[in-house]
Structures are given as structure tokens and as C-alpha cells.
Amino acid sequence: MQIYEELVARGLIAQVTNEEEIKNMVNEGKATFYIGFDPTADSLHVGHFMALCLMKRLQMAGNKPIALLGGGTGMVGDPSGRSDMRSMMTPETIQHNCDCFKEQMSRFIDFSDGKALMINNAEWLMDLNYVEFLREVGPHFSVNNMLRAECYKQRMEKGLSFLEFNYMLMQSYDFYELFQRYGCNMQFGGDDQWSNMLGGTELIRRKLGKDAHAMTITLLLNSEGKKMGKTQSGAVWLDPNKTSPFDFYQYWRNVNDADVLKCLRMLTFLPLEQIDEMDQWEGSQLNQAKEILAFELTKLVHGEEEALKAQEGARALFSAGGASTANMPTCELTEEDFKENAIDILSVLQKSGLAASRSEARRNVEQGGVSVDGTQVKDIKASFTKEQFEGEGLVFKRGKKNFMKVVLK
Numbered sequence: 001m002q003i004y005e006e007l008v009a010r011g012l013i014a015q016v017t018n019e020e021e022i023k024n025m026v027n028e029g030k031a032t033f034y035i036g037f038d039p040t041a042d043s044l045h046v047g048h049f050m051a052l053c054l055m056k057r058l059q060m061a062g063n064k065p066i067a068l069l070g071g072g073t074g075m076v077g078d079p080s081g082r083s084d085m086r087s088m089m090t091p092e093t094i095q096h097n098c099d100c101f102k103e104q105m106s107r108f109i110d111f112s113d114g115k116a117l118m119i120n121n122a123e124w125l126m127d128l129n130y131v132e133f134l135r136e137v138g139p140h141f142s143v144n145n146m147l148r149a150e151c152y153k154q155r156m157e158k159g160l161s162f163l164e165f166n167y168m169l170m171q172s173y174d175f176y177e178l179f180q181r182y183g184c185n186m187q188f189g190g191d192d193q194w195s196n197m198l199g200g201t202e203l204i205r206r207k208l209g210k211d212a213h214a215m216t217i218t219l220l221l222n223s224e225g226k227k228m229g230k231t232q233s234g235a236v237w238l239d240p241n242k243t244s245p246f247d248f249y250q251y252w253r254n255v256n257d258a259d260v261l262k263c264l265r266m267l268t269f270l271p272l273e274q275i276d277e278m279d280q281w282e283g284s285q286l287n288q289a290k291e292i293l294a295f296e297l298t299k300l301v302h303g304e305e306e307a308l309k310a311q312e313g314a315r316a317l318f319s320a321g322g323a324s325t326a327n328m329p330t331c332e333l334t335e336e337d338f339k340e341n342a343i344d345i346l347s348v349l350q351k352s353g354l355a356a357s358r359s360e361a362r363r364n365v366e367q368g369g370v371s372v373d374g375t376q377v378k379d380i381k382a383s384f385t386k387e388q389f390e391g392e393g394l395v396f397k398r399g400k401k402n403f404m405k406v407v408l409k
């Protein structure tokens with residue numbers, strides 16, 4: 001199976017401009033392709049993860065990726081998939097975020113010896129003359145067609161600023177510049193970028209009379225049709241300081257049964273034959289599939305050592321006892337947290353982050369959703385002595401998926 005056929009089999013491809021052309025280019029390793037990353041935060045997240053994996057797959061097949069950092073487009077903000085305008089960032093914040101992206105991308109993409117490029121579109125966007133840009137690019141875009149694009153259409157009721165209306169032109173101009181400067185003949189992106197990507201292929205055709213191609217990646221949705229990579233506390237980040245390797249592992253370990261095989265196909269590098277065998281798995285075997293998924297993805301993002309630690313910590317939570325809790329997420333209590341050598345359960349839940357407030361902690365306990373070292377606690381006045389937190393400490397559990405080892409500092 002060649003790379004294009006594998007991408008199809010894994011369910012990664014949503015839309016293409018010319019399938020036969022793209023298939024031949026990709027399979028023969030002749031694609032110089034780009035994916036854009038606007039620096040809206042100081043870390044990439046799970047939403048970027050599939051794009052990084054696609055870049056890695058295509059590079060392994062001999063194609064050349066360009067990671068385009070949006071130092072220029074980040075000054076405007078992409079309206080796609082948003083119900084309101086993004087907050088404006090300072091140039092210093094954008095540069096800092098770009099630097100963070102570079103470091104994270106290098107774990108996935110080999111940038112050595114011209115095998116890949118990392119470029120910032122601020123190089124050409126920040127010095128553009130507005131009138132010249134309007135004359136050079138503006139005539140090639142129909143406002144009527146732009147307003148029919150999904151990324152703008154969904155904003156018409158709430159209001160679309162002229163600032164954001166420029167975004168399609170800027171992204172199209174990126175493709176035009178990359179085509180001329182680096183021979184970039186293809187753009188990949190999420191399926192919500194389709195209109196912007198077609199704008200780029202059309203601009204190249206109109207101005208240069210040449211063909212360029214676009215392909216969108218299937219959005220990572222769960223079985224309920226919602227984007228994956230979000231938790232109650234926010235995005236699942238690739239930065240270990242924002243989402244710990246343990247929490248990253250746990251996110252994938254806890255995906256719905258209906259989503260595990262799809263995630264294995266789309267996100268891991270396991271052979272399709274191995275994943276297809278799991279199609280027959282049921283019950284407890286599905287938990288094994290989730291462990292495989294969580295381990296493979298944590299290894300990709302954080303390395304094998306951290307993946308093994310996260311796996312060991314997660315297994316200890318479900319063991320009958322005797323397993324090591326060394327690699328669980330840990331909260332440290334200080335002497336000041338204790339009154340007369342004791343601390344109540346509501347305080348522990350709040351200080352450990354398992355509950356946002358004492359009132360939420362009270363509800364969790366009263367509803368039977370809290371256990372300590374495997375024993376359910378329903379008394380809101382339950383308290384623990386300083387000595388109980390010494391050594392290995394105590395493992396507090398809220399609900400089915402939230403755990404914290406609590407120790408004395």
C-alpha cells in the first residue's frame with residue numbers, strides 16, 4: 001500500500017482538488033507541501049496533533065514539508081470555526097508563541113539537511129504595501145463567493161469585522177509566495193480551511209497560470225460529532241507543563257469505546273493490519289486497545305520513558321493494591337494546610353484541584369463520587385492526620401477519571 005492509499009484507509013483525507021494528480025505526487029515523493037500554524041497560544045494542542053502526524057507520514061514517504069508559522073496572519077486572526085473575534089495579540093506575544101511552536105514541531109518533523117522548512121509568513125506579510133496588495137491580489141477575489149464560504153457565512157449574524165474578512169486573502173497570498181519562493185505545490189489543512197485553501201490555488205492559477213493543489217484532513221471528531229482534544233478544564237496541550245504526560249495519557253485512555261479504533265487509525269503509526277484485528281475486540285479487550293492508543297500517542301509527544309511512567313501510574317489506579325504510585329500526578333500539602341494536625345476532606349479536594357470550590361467538593365462527597373485509597377467516603381466531615389500523608393501518601397479519586405496522589409511536603 002502506497003502512502004496516499006494508506007491515508008485514505010486511515011480515514012485522514014476529507015477533500016482534494018485533483019485526486020489523481022495529488023495521489024501521483026504524494027506517492028512519488030514529489031510534493032512540497034505546507035501546513036499553516038497560527039501562534040494563538042504558547043503551545044500546540046491536540047487540534048494540531050493530526051496535522052503534525054500527517055506531515056511526519058508524508059515526510060517518511062519522501063515528500064518535503066513546510067511548517068508555516070503565522071507571525072503575520074496571527075496579527076489578524078482566523079475567523080474559521082469561531083463565533084466571535086479572536087483577541088488581538090502583541091507582536092512580542094506572537095513571536096514568543098512562534099518560538100514555542102518551533103521547539104515542539106522538531107519532535108515530529110526532521111528539519112535537517114533541507115528535509116523540511118520552517119518559515120514565518122511575517123517575512124512577506126508585515127512589509128506589504130496596502131494599496132499595492134489590493135491592486136495585486138484584490139481583483140482575483142469575488143466578494144460574492146467569499147460570503148458564501150462557510151468560515152464567513154456562520155459569522156454573518158453575529159457580525160464579521162473587515163479585519164477578519166482579509167484573512168482569506170492573506171492565507172491565499174501565503175500559498176502564492178511559498179509557490180514562488182520554495183516551489184511549494186500543495187497545501188494541507190483542516191477541513192474547515194477548504195475555502196481559504198481554494199483561494200490560494202485560484203490566486204496561483206490566475207496570476208501565474210500554473211496548477212497548485214489542496215487537500216484537507218478530516219477533523220478529529222468524537223462519536224457525538226464534537227471536536228476531540230477538549231476537557232472540562234480546557235485544551236489538551238502538547239506542552240508537558242500545561243498538560244502533564246500523565247493527564248495526556250489519561251485523556252486518550254478514557255476515550256469512548258466508539259472512538260478508540262478511529263483514533264488508532266488516524267493518529268498512531270501502528271500497521272493497519274494490527275488495528276484491523278482490534279475491530280473484533282469487545283469488553284475488557286477495548287480497554288487494552290485504549291491502553292495501546294494512550295501509550296502510542298504519549299510516546300509520540302513526550303517520549304517512551306514518560307509514556308511508560310504514565311502507563312504505570314494509570315495502571316496503579318486500577319490495581320487491587322501493591323502497584324507503584326510513583327508516577328501519578330501529585331499534590332503536596334504543607335504544614336500550614338493542617339489545623340491541629342488534621343485536614344478535612346473538602347480542603348484536600350479543593351487544594352488538590354479535584355474540586356474547584358468547597359461547595360463543589362461537598363456535592364462530590366455527598367453524591368458518593370469520592371474515594372480515598374479505594375474506599376468510598378460519604379462523610380463531608382471526614383478528616384486525615386498529617387502522618388497519613390507521609391511516605392506514599394493517599395490517593396484521592398473523584399468520579400471515574402480524576403485522581404490525585406496527595407503527600408506531605
